Amino acid sequence: xxxxxxxxxxxxxxxxxxxxxxxxxxxxxxxxxxxxxxxxxxxxxxxxxxxxxxxxxxxxxxxxxxxxxxxxxxxxxxxxxxxxxxxxxxxxxxxxxxxxxxxxxxxxxxxxxxxxxxxxxxxxxxxxxxxxxxxxxxxxxxxxxxxxxxxxxxxxxxxxxxxxxxxxxxxxxxxxxxxxxxxxx
Amino acid sequence: xxxxxxxxxxxxxxxxxxxxxxxxxxxxxxxxxxxxxxxxxxxxxxxxxxxxxxxxxxxxxxxxxxxxxxxxxxxxxxxxxxxxxxxxxxxxxxxxxxxxxxxxxxxxxxxxxxxxxxxxxxxxxxxxxxxxxxxxxxxxxxxxxxxxxxxx
Numbered sequence: 001x002x003x004x005x006x007x008x009x010x011x012x013x014x015x016x017x018x019x020x021x022x023x024x025x026x027x028x029x030x031x032x033x034x035x036x037x038x039x040x041x042x043x044x045x046x047x048x049x050x051x052x053x054x055x056x057x058x059x060x061x062x063x064x065x066x067x068x069x070x071x072x073x074x075x076x077x078x079x080x081x082x083x084x085x086x087x088x089x090x091x092x093x094x095x096x097x098x099x100x101x102x103x104x105x106x107x108x109x110x111x112x113x114x115x116x117x118x119x120x121x122x123x124x125x126x127x128x129x130x131x132x133x134x135x136x137x138x139x140x141x142x143x144x145x146x147x148x149x150x151x152x153x154x155x156x157x158x159x160x161x162x163x164x165x166x167x168x169x170x171x172x173x174x175x176x177x178x179x180x181x182x183x184x185x
Numbered sequence: 186x187x188x189x190x191x192x193x194x195x196x197x198x199x200x201x202x203x204x205x206x207x208x209x210x211x212x213x214x215x216x217x218x219x220x221x222x223x224x225x226x227x228x229x230x231x232x233x234x235x236x237x238x239x240x241x242x243x244x245x246x247x248x249x250x251x252x253x254x255x256x257x258x259x260x261x262x263x264x265x266x267x268x269x270x271x272x273x274x275x276x277x278x279x280x281x282x283x284x285x286x287x288x289x290x291x292x293x294x295x296x297x298x299x300x301x302x303x304x305x306x307x308x309x310x311x312x313x314x315x316x317x318x319x320x321x322x323x324x325x326x327x328x329x330x331x332x333x334x335x336x337x
Contacts, residue, residue, distance in 0.1 A: 025211020079201020141276020
């Protein structure tokens with residue numbers, strides 16, 4: 001079979017960092033979800049943590065409904081943070097190397113106690129304002145990238161498929177407009 | 186809740202560790218990489234969400250055939266489908282604007298903190314502000330509806 005080199009180059013341009021780091025990362029995200037589901041029957045999403053944690057400090061009914069799950073959600077989130085740190089201490093620091101990992105060139109690397117850490121160059125106002133909308137939207141929309149995107153799509157939930165299609169389409173439009181307005185990074 | 190299996194929280198923690206490591210490895214914890222996907226400069230990102238969805242989808246389909254209930258909770262393996270209504274569209278659109286502006290979603294923000302991205306605290310602070318604002322508003326409208334129903 002002869003593959004057109006122009007076509008091959010076009011595909012390579014669409015995936016400048018390859019796909020292995022994305023696919024391997026995704027498999028691990030799925031594995032983490034499955035470990036929790038297999039042991040507990042709970043399809044865990046990440047954004048409920050925002051409201052369940054507010055139940056520690058607010059008596060509002062909207063947050064108090066999550067009192068029963070707030071402790072394990074805190075544990076889940078602590079695990080995610082430390083999982084990110086474990087990645088930084090191993091692969092990001094170069095202590096563990098694999099051809100499946102593409103380090104890329106985004107953001108700024110810095111070192112603390114021999115661990116290579118990473119910080120974003122995206123402006124704080126974008127993170128803060130975007131964060132507010134993420135906090136409102138994920139909770140009103142009943143889920144985020146993990147609850148709808150991973151658990152919901154994984155269980156072929158129509159609600160989640162519509163949710164994912166909605167936030168993905170709007171996010172693409174928003175990011176294109178913001179980039180066209182010259183906001184960078 | 187109180188009589189949960191002693192391994193319940195340790196197991197949730199291990200699941201979270203793997204989940205967070207995956208978000209770090211995939212670079213989804215980096216807002217720049219998400220924004221590069223949304224502006225079509227690097228189309229690799231869908232492999233994260235859909236890769237994860239395939240893995241969880243296989244497990245969600247197989248587990249109920251192997252066992253009836255989860256070992257640590259006794260809860261049945263069942264699909265917990267969220268009901269569809271207008272909120273899924275409205276909330277999804279608001280989330281989409283926020284994700285497209287910031288390049289970060291909740292799980293990735295937690296992992297981002299772990300990879301050293303202290304700046305992401307801006308986004309996490311914003312997420313709590315947003316979650317509080319909608320909860321405040323919805324708690325009030327629920328209380329109002331309940332009062333109205335009681336008066337009838």
